[in-house]
């Protein structure tokens with residue numbers, strides 16, 4: 001089956017979706033005999049419910065996942081059993097703290113008003129075409145670094161100059177490509193390349209070094225600063241520092257640099273690409289669906305009457321929940337374009353899935369989050385259409401869809417810890433941008449399609465023309 005994958009590599013997610021539809025939602029992928037590329041692939045929600053929740057203990061990340069994502073070390077993404085549980089408990093209690101949520105809101109507002117809005121104002125004055133995806137990646141990177149490391153790498157400028165290249169960010173992107181490559185080639189081949197330091201193996205090692213250096217610098221400066229006695233406290237200074245909170249919450253007596261490095265890197269990976277990818281698809285869908293755009297603006301207008309009120313409302317998280325249609329539009333974008341397009345698990349013992357398919361011990365199971373959002377059985381005949389209405393009940397509240405069907409944030413005990421802050425960030429950004437600007441996808445740039453990687457970015461970016469608008473009096 002490998003040749004068919006290689007021939008369809010450029011549109012692998014749609015190819016997998018078509019095959020899954022033809023096979024009733026589950027099939028066994030068989031690679032050549034000399035490789036270990038044999039996977040059971042599924043998009044059946046009942047199978048996914050079984051894997052992620054009902055028989056959770058049987059489906060682990062496993063050693064193969066650990067090797068592929070070795071750059072993440074022992075961070076929460078990469079571990080199982082007690083190591084995973086330990087990180088999950090610590091992060092879960094950090095994410096629940098009000099001071100953490102306030103830091104997220106403050107960071108986004110600051111970056112929006114100091115950089116993104118001025119930059120788009122400047123862009124609209126000059127009439128220049130910009131890549132919105134690049135902009136979202138930069139702002140998400142600056143935000144997540146500020147939140148997790150207390151350091152803003154300032155990769156997004158506030159006016160239209162040549163965008164700075166941040167070595168850490170570039171290394172991050174290249175490492176991501178190398179990780180995807182490891183999914184496609186036999187294990188011995190990528191291991192050999194790494195050992196010989198050739199091709200992607202060499203790139204990967206170089207990237208890892210840059211990432212390590214950057215993180216160690218941030219960790220060192222955080223804890224050096226802690227020892228300085230501060231006489232005055234800046235009003236604007238955040239009261240929450242993720243690295244310090246990780247140390248406090250885990251009860252470690254000495255700074256465990258590896259624990260901090262691995263978990264900080266995991267949070268950077270979790271919080272940058274996912275948010276920038278979902279913002280890009282959301283803005284593309286909204287800009288190309290004027291009726292939806294008009295409804296979102298109408299909802300904002302109806303809720304936020306004056307500028308003062310708008311500022312007040314968007315800085316209070318509970319007020320964001322009033323925007324039900326906007327929430328529906330975001331869920332719809334995440335359904336059609338989940339930033340994490342597939343997940344893989346390793347079976348500890350043999351098992352039978354609800355669909356009747358057998359899973360052998362130590363074999364790999366993949367579920368396609370991308371395909372799951374495009375199944376007629378779950379979403380109806382109009383499953384390929386962008387319809388925020390499908391999330392809104394007759395009474396005007398959000399319709400809850402179980403996470404094993406709306407899978408973008410994963411399901412069960414390993415579901416995403418950042419779901420709440422994701423919606424907060426996306427809504428604050430969407431309100432600020434849609435109220436102040438109109439985005440027109442440039443003509444001839446209709447070829448918006450996903451790239452082939454572990455995160456569902458747009459292959460050719462999102463080229464738009466920006467014009468100003470003011471919907472709030």
Ligand code: HEM
Pocket residue numbers: 076077088091267268270271272274275278338339340343407408409410413414415416417418419421422
């Ligand atoms: C659109 C935004 C996001 C999406 C679609 C998303 C999706 C996901 C998915 C699919 C997983 C499961 C990954 C796996 O098991 O391999 C996951 C886990 C996780 N996410 Fe998110 N995520 C988003 C944003 C965030 C943010 C902003 C953070 C925090 C900075 C975050 C933190 C985490 C953590 C810590 C886990 C690990 C949970 C565990 O293994 O127990 N996510 N996310």
